[in-house]
Amino acid sequence: MKLILFNKPFQVMSQFSAHETRPTLADHLAIPGIYPAGRLDADSEGLMLLTDDGQLQHKISHPDHKEAKTYLVQVEGKPSADQLQRLSEPLNLGDFVTQPCEVKHIYAPDWLWPRNPPIRERADIPAAWLAITLKEGKNRQVRRMTAAVGLPTLRLIRSAIGPYSLASHPLLPGEWVELST
Template identity: 75%
Template sequence: MPLILFNKPFQVLCQFSPQDGRITLADHLSIPNIYPAGRLDADSEGLLLLTDDGRLQHAISHPDRKEAKTYLVQVDGVPDAASLARLQSPLDLGDFITQPCQAVRIAEPDWLWPRHPPIRARLDQPTAWLAITLKEGKNRQVRRMTAAVGLPTLRLVRSSIGPFSLASHPLMPGEWCEVPAAALAK
């Protein structure tokens, strides 16, 4: 039962079936019978776990046992203490209220690959980087959270899921490696 760590590139769909000529996981992974345990939007990049074990897939993504996920987020604007406090507190996004999370301002990660196409640059508008760690994962949640506090997301990279991170498994976009599934139990 392989557990695959995959660094999903920007604009790759988190599915294996073809869709209107778009790039999918099948364009990067030819391992039979594996499926993603969770998803990332096409606009998002970073760590994705895949497995051929349905029970493991369910355990990784089930709401009762959500693994902590850390996202590195480049936002339009500079957060102040109040916006960071709002991000960390339950935030009403209209259709649901987020659980408390960790949100801190960080320096731009020096290990991060350039994005293609690059993020637009406006000299009159500063940007900042945040590290946001969640134990839930609703559709486009991080993007919706930063927008709700007035800091639209420009770039979103999932850097870790549970014990696995791109810092300890340096994979470039489109690269993957196999790891022992038993590491999730630790």
């Protein structure tokens, strides 16, 4: 059984099949028979797990198993205590209400790589970093949550899935490591 930790670069599609305009996982991983256990949007970066084991893939990615996923989120603005509280509680996003989650105001980790291209910087509007840990993962959920409380997402990096993290396996974008299972 193979378990691959991959640091998905910005603008790479979370698929092996060809895409009209963007690179895909196939441009970075030439390992036959592996499949992603979950997805990341093209404009999100960070940890993806890939495996050749269907049961493991299901356990990692299926919402019934509630595998915690941590995202590092650079937001526009300085978060208030009220905004952090609102993010951590069930939040009505219109088509669904989020589950409670863990939210912390953090400093950017020292292992974080610069994004290419860089995010837009505004001299008159501060930016801050949050660590958000969810046990669900609906489409564009983190971006929608931060926007709903007035903190638009500038950069989104998944840093951990369950016990696997980029902090303990520092990989640059496009790099991967195979773990023994």
